[in-house]
Amino acid sequence: MNYHIRKMKPQDIDQVYEIECMVFPNPWPRSFFQNDLLKDDTIALKSEEDGVVYGYALASCVLDELHITNIAVAPEYQHRGIGKKLLSEIERMGRERECVYAYLEVRINNITAIEFYKKFGYRIIQVRKNYYLDGTDAYVMAKVLKEAL
Numbered sequence: 001m002n003y004h005i006r007k008m009k010p011q012d013i014d015q016v017y018e019i020e021c022m023v024f025p026n027p028w029p030r031s032f033f034q035n036d037l038l039k040d041d042t043i044a045l046k047s048e049e050d051g052v053v054y055g056y057a058l059a060s061c062v063l064d065e066l067h068i069t070n071i072a073v074a075p076e077y078q079h080r081g082i083g084k085k086l087l088s089e090i091e092r093m094g095r096e097r098e099c100v101y102a103y104l105e106v107r108i109n110n111i112t113a114i115e116f117y118k119k120f121g122y123r124i125i126q127v128r129k130n131y132y133l134d135g136t137d138a139y140v141m142a143k144v145l146k147e148a149l
């Protein structure tokens with residue numbers, strides 16, 4: 001299949017939210033997506049073909065930092081390179097907006113995601129205790145996007 005990476009639009013939220021509920025134990029409320037799409041500092045992308053959304057990624061770009069806040073691929077379409085395309089594009093757009101660092105939080109037991117980020121050059125820099133609503137700790141993983149001048 002030929003997945004396209006495009007900007008996420010309000011009309012994509014139904015499909016995005018469906019994936020969100022399938023992949024996360026504590027999904028974001030729908031309103032988080034709605035609010036993020038209204039913000040100038042948000043980068044929101046989807047992977048789609050023929051109107052069907054297979055994955056999405058969101059980040060906020062504040063000063064020189066790109067905070068990757070959410071990335072997911074529908075379970076039956078994982079391990080086909082969709083996450084890789086989404087993360088590469090969100091990093092490219094972050095660099096375009098002059099972001100120098102990228103960081104994210106990930107559940108310490110989410111081995112798949114941790115390996116995925118490591119493959120992209122992210123390193124664990126910190127542990128945030130009780131970061132998630134269910135009490136799970138988070139690793140903060142970070143990467144230099146471009147050398148500061």
Ligand SMILES: CC(C)(COP(=O)(O)OP(=O)(O)OC[C@H]1O[C@@H](n2cnc3c(N)ncnc32)[C@H](O)[C@@H]1OP(=O)(O)O)[C@@H](O)C(=O)NCCC(=O)NCCS
Binds near residue numbers: 023073080085115
């Ligand atoms: C993490 C996630 C977005 C990755 O998306 P994906 O489309 O499956 O990933 P890709 O197929 O693009 O994989 C890219 C690379 O990541 C690595 N990777 C992906 N899954 C992996 C796994 N289970 N174990 C080890 N490495 C893995 C591989 O090195 C892979 O590269 P390769 O195919 O060249 O070997 C996806 O697994 C997902 O949606 N998980 C549930 C939601 C989630 O946990 N999101 C992250 C929250 S912090």
